[in-house]
Amino acid sequence: MPEAARDDVELLRAAGLRVTAPRVAVLEVLAEAPHADADFVATAARARLGALSTQAVYDVLGALTRAGLLRRFEPAGSAARYERRTGDNHHHVVCRSCGAVDDVDCATGSAPCLSPSDTHGFDVDEAEVTWWGLCARCRPQRSQTAAAASACGIPVPHDSKEGH
Numbered sequence: 625m626p627e628a629a630r631d632d633v634e635l636l637r638a639a640g641l642r643v644t645a646p647r648v649a650v651l652e653v654l655a656e657a658p659h660a661d662a663d664f665v666a667t668a669a670r671a672r673l674g675a676l677s678t679q680a681v682y683d684v685l686g687a688l689t690r691a692g693l694l695r696r697f698e699p700a701g702s703a704a705r706y707e708r709r710t711g712d713n714h715h716h717v718v719c720r721s722c723g724a725v726d727d728v729d730c731a732t733g734s735a736p737c738l739s740p741s742d743t744h745g746f747d748v749d750e751a752e753v754t755w756w757g758l759c760a761r762c763r764p765q766r767s768q769t770a771a772a773a774s775a776c777g778i779p780v781p782h783d784s785k786e787g788h
Contacts, residue, residue: 628655639691649673650684654694654708659716659725661703699725699754715753721762728755 632651636643649669654660657668666681685706688694692711698704699718705725713730738751 628652635693639693641687641691641693644684645673646676646680646684647688649676650681650688651693651708654706658707658709658727659705660707661705663703665706697752697754713750715755717755717757719759719762720756721758721765724759724761726759728753 629648629652632648632655633643635651636647641647646669649672650665652672653665653668657664660668662678662681662685665685666676666678669681670676685694685696689696689706694706694708695710696704696706697716699716702718702723707727709727715728715730717726717728718724738753740748740751
């Protein structure tokens, strides 16, 4: 058994979870593809295991999230994403064009990063921040398209997601 798989087995046991092939496969997939959605995880886990139902993948993602082994986040307008990086108060930046996601460490270091104007009686322990923009891969494509359209006198529409 590879070292990473042994580590995942120990991680599951330490969390008080039964070690199953689907749980190990999901952890392996997310180690290789952080910020993946459930469909991606299901496809990649099936490639490792063979038959695996979509419901089983959702059950595994839920169990691992509840156990604190995964973090679930949901960028506006996107499917929920999952990652293994947990408990360290980081945020995300999302590309409006291709949907790429990267981690952004919290500038203040301690949770929550923001202070609400009114907590309405809640004991706030986390703030989720998502920055939106164009990734380095998409930015040149967007600039070239806009420049070509502008040179031809064609108005360039704004991306419907911009400004949100």
